[in-house]
Amino acid sequence: MLTKVTVPPWCATIAVITLYLLPLAQLAFQLASGDLGPDPAKRLMQGTGEWGLRGLAIVLLAAPLAQRGWRSLFRYRRVLGLSLFFYISLHLLLFAQVYVGWSGALLVEELKERPYVLVGFSAWLALLPLALTSTNRARRLLGPLWRQLHRLIYPATVLAWLHLFWLARSDLGEALVYGVVFAALLLWRLRRAQLRPR
Amino acid sequence: MKKRTYTDCSIASSDITPEQVFLNRRALIKASAGTMAGALSAPSIAAAEVRAQSTLSFSPDADRSLVDEQTPYDAVTTYNNFYEFGTDKSDPARHAHNMTTDPWTVKVGGLVNQPGSLHLEDLLSGFDLEERIYRFRCVEAWSMVVPWVGFPLAQLLKRLEPKAEGKFVEFKTLYRRGEMRGTRSFTSIIDWPYREGLRIDEALHPLTLLAVGLYGKTLPKQNGAPLRLVVPWKYGFKSIKSIVEINVTAKQPKTSWQMLQPSEYGFYANVNPEVDHPRWSQRFERKLPSSIFKPNRVPTLPFNGYAEQVAGLYQGMDLRKFY
Numbered sequence: 001m002l003t004k005v006t007v008p009p010w011c012a013t014i015a016v017i018t019l020y021l022l023p024l025a026q027l028a029f030q031l032a033s034g035d036l037g038p039d040p041a042k043r044l045m046q047g048t049g050e051w052g053l054r055g056l057a058i059v060l061l062a063a064p065l066a067q068r069g070w071r072s073l074f075r076y077r078r079v080l081g082l083s084l085f086f087y088i089s090l091h092l093l094l095f096a097q098v099y100v101g102w103s104g105a106l107l108v109e110e111l112k113e114r115p116y117v118l119v120g121f122s123a124w125l126a127l128l129p130l131a132l133t134s135t136n137r138a139r140r141l142l143g144p145l146w147r148q149l150h151r152l153i154y155p156a157t158v159l160a161w162l163h164l165f166w167l168a169r170s171d172l173g174e175a176l177v178y179g180v181v182f183a184a185l186l187l188w189r190l191r192r193a194q195l196r197p198r
Numbered sequence: 199m200k201k202r203t204y205t206d207c208s209i210a211s212s213d214i215t216p217e218q219v220f221l222n223r224r225a226l227i228k229a230s231a232g233t234m235a236g237a238l239s240a241p242s243i244a245a246a247e248v249r250a251q252s253t254l255s256f257s258p259d260a261d262r263s264l265v266d267e268q269t270p271y272d273a274v275t276t277y278n279n280f281y282e283f284g285t286d287k288s289d290p291a292r293h294a295h296n297m298t299t300d301p302w303t304v305k306v307g308g309l310v311n312q313p314g315s316l317h318l319e320d321l322l323s324g325f326d327l328e329e330r331i332y333r334f335r336c337v338e339a340w341s342m343v344v345p346w347v348g349f350p351l352a353q354l355l356k357r358l359e360p361k362a363e364g365k366f367v368e369f370k371t372l373y374r375r376g377e378m379r380g381t382r383s384f385t386s387i388i389d390w391p392y393r394e395g396l397r398i399d400e401a402l403h404p405l406t407l408l409a410v411g412l413y414g415k416t417l418p419k420q421n422g423a424p425l426r427l428v429v430p431w432k433y434g435f436k437s438i439k440s441i442v443e444i445n446v447t448a449k450q451p452k453t454s455w456q457m458l459q460p461s462e463y464g465f466y467a468n469v470n471p472e473v474d475h476p477r478w479s480q481r482f483e484r485k486l487p488s489s490i491f492k493p494n495r496v497p498t499l500p501f502n503g504y505a506e507q508v509a510g511l512y513q514g515m516d517l518r519k520f521y
Contacts, residue, residue: 037273037276037277038276039486040489041493098493101495115476169285169459170281172385173383
């Protein structure tokens, strides 16, 4: 027999956020103790980027799991979504600080000339309105539009994956693994949309 | 010779050199983590590491050396691109110890009158070693300043007596799957062995060095032991590591990165802030060690600061086309 858990919901929410942000805390600690090596920016870029991608996969996994009756993850989509946006925003801030030195001209040049920067930035842009409309109030105000708007997570995922794929120089292993995971998660939705009566 | 290299704390301490000094160092870092670890650990790591390499005798070549702050030994030996051992910067320091570098022979041949096999000992005793402090600029837009020990490639080439039709020099890295985990990755698209090449006048240029050491000791394996090329005015990928073959050729040799992605990597690969790489702007570089609050971004110089010495080699060439 399962006993009803009586943890207040906000406690569980904080636990989920903490768990997902643990890798960031570890990076911050390593940064403070000088353990990230001679080029900490690179390690931080990798860490924040990877956890952003993993966050996307976790959030996209919530619906298929809920359909199989495991709704726990589904409940935390909002906080997970916001936290993954936090990772990706840090990723972008680091890029501005370390790679373009806050130079607008250099940023424009990067966007124009380097497709992986452009698609990465576009992924962040696509997620921005989702983060801004994540409150209950916004959801009420937007009504049925809200659901449509939040489908932006699908193109954002594809763009984020392209960003990773374009960064691979000689070993495609990582891009392949994420590709398979994202493809499975997106195909599941495609199939669900086809099965659903219109 | 058993040598293991410090990389980061994710390695079990049992996997690292059993030297007492090493354990003390780890305790020291742990105790001071978050406070002065950065400042304290660098010199002590260097001390432990240097002991594992043997000392070389050489004379400093002040004329061909930079007067610049040298990148700490620790950074030079833990932040490497040596894809034979993995694509992460810390992979070579972690896995290169698997490579056997003793005995070591270099096959020399092609269009020369004196082909043969050279043992490392002959190379080390046959040439006067010099120390050259050079800028090292990676195509990924980071850079270091490294005190190399070696001898000009020209001295070796002259002994081989290249024939008149020899216009290029080709180099190959050791390819030993059993000892190089990166070459066993089935998602890697590099066609091993790693190969590089130079035009013969570039190869004969007095700045072009065959390095056998750095910081006064023999090369650590992750830096391309026991013998590597250093061409300071070109992007780092031209400075091929752990060389087992040198051939003089008539035709321009195929080079690994160019074979992989010709639109991104050229044969010449001269450091050029004016010609961007599709992935990285080449106008600036992060001079390591860099930190997030002080990225240490400095403008990149044409020919990596060696224009005065080498620009003449490329007179009349369109360097946008021959990148």
